[in-house]
Amino acid sequence: MQVSKMKINCENLTARKINEAIMQSSEKIVCENCCGQRYIGAASSGKTIEIEGISGNDCGGLLDGSTLILKGNAQEGLGDTMNAGKIIVHGHCGDICAYGMRGGKIFIRDYIGVRGGIHMKEYGDSKPLLMIGETAGACLGEYLAGGTIIVLNRRDELDPVENVGVGQHGGVIYVRIASSDERNYEDVVDGSEIEAEISEFCEIFKMDKEKLLHSKYRRLLPETKNPYQGYYCMN
Amino acid sequence: MKREGEVRIPAGCAIAAIFSKDGHLVDGSRIITMIQTMHERSNGLGGGFVGYDIYPEYQDDYAIHMFFDDLTAKRTFESELFDKFKVFKYEEIPTRQNPGVVSSPLIWRYFVLPLEQRTMKEEENFMVATMLDINERIEGAYCFSMGKNMGVFKGVGYPEDLGDFYMLEKYQATCWIAHGRYPTNTPGWWGGAHPFSLLDMALVHNGEISSYDTNRKMLEMVGYKCSLQTDTEAIAYMIDDLTRHHGFTLEECAHILAAPFWSEIEKMEDGQKNYYTYLRKNFADYLICGPFSIIVGFKDGIMALNDRCKLRSLVMAENESTLYLASEESAIRALKEDVDKISCIRASEAVIYKRGEKHA
Numbered sequence: 063m064q065v066s067k068m069k070i071n072c073e074n075l076t077a078r079k080i081n082e083a084i085m086q087s088s089e090k091i092v093c094e095n096c097c098g099q100r101y102i103g104a105a106s107s108g109k110t111i112e113i114e115g116i117s118g119n120d121c122g123g124l125l126d127g128s129t130l131i132l133k134g135n136a137q138e139g140l141g142d143t144m145n146a147g148k149i150i151v152h153g154h155c156g157d158i159c160a161y162g163m164r165g166g167k168i169f170i171r172d173y174i175g176v177r178g179g180i181h182m183k184e185y186g187d188s189k190p191l192l193m194i195g196e197t198a199g200a201c202l203g204e205y206l207a208g209g210t211i212i213v214l215n216r217r218d219e220l221d222p223v224e225n226v227g228v229g230q231h232g233g234v235i236y237v238r239i240a241s242s243d244e245r246n247y248e249d250v251v252d253g254s255e256i257e258a259e260i261s262e263f264c265e266i267f268k269m270d271k272e273k274l275l276h277s278k279y280r281r282l283l284p285e286t287k288n289p290y291q292g293y294y295c296m297n
Numbered sequence: 298m299k300r301e302g303e304v305r306i307p308a309g310c311a312i313a314a315i316f317s318k319d320g321h322l323v324d325g326s327r328i329i330t331m332i333q334t335m336h337e338r339s340n341g342l343g344g345g346f347v348g349y350d351i352y353p354e355y356q357d358d359y360a361i362h363m364f365f366d367d368l369t370a371k372r373t374f375e376s377e378l379f380d381k382f383k384v385f386k387y388e389e390i391p392t393r394q395n396p397g398v399v400s401s402p403l404i405w406r407y408f409v410l411p412l413e414q415r416t417m418k419e420e421e422n423f424m425v426a427t428m429l430d431i432n433e434r435i436e437g438a439y440c441f442s443m444g445k446n447m448g449v450f451k452g453v454g455y456p457e458d459l460g461d462f463y464m465l466e467k468y469q470a471t472c473w474i475a476h477g478r479y480p481t482n483t484p485g486w487w488g489g490a491h492p493f494s495l496l497d498m499a500l501v502h503n504g505e506i507s508s509y510d511t512n513r514k515m516l517e518m519v520g521y522k523c524s525l526q527t528d529t530e531a532i533a534y535m536i537d538d539l540t541r542h543h544g545f546t547l548e549e550c551a552h553i554l555a556a557p558f559w560s561e562i563e564k565m566e567d568g569q570k571n572y573y574t575y576l577r578k579n580f581a582d583y584l585i586c587g588p589f590s591i592i593v594g595f596k597d598g599i600m601a602l603n604d605r606c607k608l609r610s611l612v613m614a615e616n617e618s619t620l621y622l623a624s625e626e627s628a629i630r631a632l633k634e635d636v637d638k639i640s641c642i643r644a645s646e647a648v649i650y651k652r653g654e655k656h657a
Contacts, residue, residue, distance in 0.1 A: 098334050098627020116630045135639065137625055138610050156610055156626075156641060175641050176607045199607065200644065 067112075072096040077118065084109060093117075098137070103130050107147070119156075122149045125166060138175070141168050146188070150266055157199065163190040163209065170194045171267050177201045182233060184208025193263050197222040203282075207232040212259055214238050214274055227282045235282040238274065249281045310491075310503040311338035311456070311477035312611075314592045314622040316599045316650055321618060322350070325465025327632060328473035333457035334631040335477060335624055338503075341397070342485035343478030344459045345451025347442075347492045347499040347594055348470035356446040358385055358408040359424060364487050365403040366437030374431060374438040381427065382409040390450075390463070397458030402439075402487055406448070421541065425495055432488075433524060439488040444497035447596075451476075451490035471652075474594045476501035489525055493533040497596045500536065502529040503624060504589030504609050515582035535583050536593060547593070547600045551647030553580045555605050590642075592622055598651040607644035614639040620650055 068087040072080050073095040080099055084091055089109055093102065096115035103111050104120065107127030113134075120139040122130045125147040135153035139161065147166045157175035160168050165188035176199030179192045190209035195216050202223050203211045215222035215238040227235050236256055239247065253260055253275035264271035313331040315323055328346060332339075352360050361378075365371040378384065387407040411423060428440040442449035450463040456477040476491035492499040506512065506528035513523045513531055519542070521534040532554070539545045539553060553576050557565075562573045577584070588608030593600045601622045603611050614621045614629045614636040621629045626639060642648055 097631050098625055100337065116627045118625070118627060134630075135626055137627065154641070156612075157607065175610075176644065 066090070067092050069094060072099060072115065075099065077101050081106075084111060103128055122147070125149065127166075135172075136170070141166075144168070144190070152267070154196075160190065160192045163192065164188055165190050167191040167262075168193065169263055169266055173197045173199075174202075175199045177204065179203045179206065179209075179211045181205045181207060182209040182211070184233065191259060193259060195263070195267065198226070200225045201228065203227045203233070203235045204229055206230040206235065206284075209233045210256075210259070211235045212237075212256060212263075214260075214263070215240060216269075216274075218242065230282065231284045233284075236279040237282070239278045239280060241277070247280045249283065250278050251281050253277055253279065255279075255281075310479050310501075311335035311624045311628070312475070312501045312503050312590060312592050312622070313624065313628050314474040314594070314599060314601070314620075315472065316620040316622075317471045317618060318615075318620055318650065318652065319618045320471050320652055322469035322471060323473060323619075325460060325463075325468045325470065325473060328475045329457050329460035329465060330631050331621075331623055331628040332460070332475040332477050334628045336455065336457070338479060338624060339455055339477030340479045341453075341455045342480050343451070343453055343490035344456025344476060345449060345478075345490040345492050345501070346456070346460060346463070346465060346473060346475045347447060347449045347494065347501075348465070348468050349447045349472040349497075349594060349596070351448055351468045351470050352408070352446050355385060355408040358410055359443055359445055360448050361407040361409055361428070361440055362390065362442035362448055362450075363405045363407070364439040364441060365405065367403070370435060370437030371403060371405065373435050377431070377435075378407060378409065381413075382407075382411055384409050391467075392462050393464055395454070395458045395462040398452060398454040398462040401452060401462075421496055425537070429522065433522060441488055442494050442499075444494060444499070445596075447497055447499070447594075449492050449494045449499055451492065452487045453485050453490065471597075472594055472599055474499060474501055474592050474599070476503075489527055491529060492594070493529050495533060495537045496541075497594075498533070498537060498540070499594045500529065500533045500591060502532060502589055502591045504591075504604065505587055506531065506585050506589065507587035508585055511582055512585065532585065532589075532591060535585075539580075539583065547595070547598070547649050548647055549576070551600065551602050551645070551649070552576055553583045554585050555602055555645035555647075556584050557645065558605065590624065598649065600650075601642060601648040603642055603644055603646065605645045611642045612639065613642055613648055622648070 067090040069092050070083045072093050077099040092112045094114050098118040100118035102117045102121045105124040109128040112131045116134045119137050120142050123142040125144040127147045129148040132151045136151045136155040138156040140159040141149050143162045144166050149168045151170045154172035155170045155174040158177045160179045163182045173196040174194050178198050182190050193212045195214050218240040260274050385408045390404045390406050428443050452459050491501040509528045516534050539550045556577050589604045590609035590611040612626045616636050623629050
């Protein structure tokens with residue numbers, strides 16, 4: 063039996079009412095006329111939620127297995143401390159997305175603001191993935207402790223990231239190098255290493271993956287097993 | 298009317314603006330819709346608006362907006378005002394009852410020109426000095442707006458309630474800027490709400506300044522008194538000082554207030570490097586540290602600016618006739634207007650519009 067999509071008209075509904083309606087709905091849900099209500103889908107599991115309009119801050123915070131599909135842009139705090147599930151954004155995303163993310167996947171079609179993926183972490187099979195189609199603002203992956211961040215730099219910007227991976231002590235960051243960029247980077251790989259991720263991203267957003275697969279990527283790994291040795295005290 | 302205590306107020310607020318690029322008029326209900334959408338960013342302890350070109354029938358006069366604690370304060374103020382100014386009209390600012398707005402002071406406006414003729418620059422200095430002196434000296438009287446053909450409307454309450462209280466839907470403006478306040482350390486008071494305004498410049502601010510004391514000491518050296526104990530006041534005075542006394546453009550102002558890091562200046566080409574080095578070295582005390590996003594209104598123009606690390610959210614959108622700014626995209630979407638572009642404003646990127654031309 064095909065499960066029909068349950069529609070929630072979010073106009074004039076508070077964030078609490080929307081989330082209550084989501085909890086009581088079938089697996090597939092469409093939130094229509096959303097306009098800035100916060101915490102949509104927060105901590106939910108087992109649902110597929112399409113969000114039309116603009117979702118508010120902390121959308122999908124603590125997400126625990128649901129799939130969120132944002133038809134517009136995302137505001138600040140997307141997927142804060144997300145545990146499992148998937149968030150897809152058909153647009154750009156504001157600041158501090160994927161903060162402390164512990165599992166699941168976030169796919170952003172366009173760019174993200176500053177401080178994305180700060181202190182993402184992994185444990186056992188829980189490995190978070192943050193994937194960005196264009197560029198990322200400053201401090202991407204600061205204190206990264208685990209998981210994967212990929213910046214596809216689809217518009218071929220010379221500097222698609224800044225201050226990336228400061229204090230990284232786990233996980234891995236890939237940043238696609240613009241075709242016009244002739245600088246030398248330490249650790250460069252091609253797209254085959256992240257083929258599965260690129261394929262999933264391109265399938266979601268209906269993009270051609272060939273160019274991305276055959277591009278060069280900077281790969282950022284933590285410098286040592288103990289990156290803060292000697293930083294705060296000398297022993 | 299209780300003034301702010303001895304501590305500064307850090308704030309997590311909402312800011313929004315509608316700027317008509319072609320000069321068409323927008324009624325105040327639109328900006329209320331924007332700021333209301335971001336209700337959760339305020340806590341009911343302050344809100345305010347500024348509208349430009351709202352007093353066309355008195356466009357050449359200074360529109361003085363006043364709060365009074367009582368009739369004594371009002372009488373003292375008026376006796377001084379009538380001595381120094383020609384008063385073309387004065388009236389109580391029309392308000393309607395709103396359950397969310399309580400214990401309001403007496404709120405009056407005066408359309409005036411100084412009796413004594415002065416050059417434009419001297420007249421502006423006279424206006425600022427007179428009004429700041431009144432705020433300092435006359436107990437229970439507070440001037441919160443003094444520009445020509447513009448006016449600030451603010452108070453304690455949620456911004457949408459204050460917009461209703463002041464009946465802003467009856468005003469037509471070419472530019473609206475709004476603020477919803479979330480002070481966390483002290484009770485708000487009517488004068489401490491945003492916008493802060495001097496002459497035709499009005500400022501709203503989301504954030505807090507960690508360089509407040511450095512900025513304040515410098516401002517006191519050049520003659521401003523930071524009497525309100527709020528950081529936003531300091532930004533307003535710095536912009537006033539830089540534009541009016543030093544003759545800087547708003548773009549140059551932005552380059553001083555949110556100057557690039559030395560590490561960025563290092564990488565610049567010579568011309569640019571000299572320019573930024575000059576500004577940083579000579580105007581070091583005007584640098585604002587800490588998180589902020591501000592919107593500054595002035596005659597026929599507007600500026601939006603973020604701090605150097607982009608620690609507060611600020612979104613812009615535009616179409617052919619209008620520029621929209623807001624802390625959250627939802628505030629712009631709530632207007633249900635067609636907009637061509639919608640984007641996040643970057644760290645220390647000044648978005649400046651003057652009617653008829655764009656500088657970015």
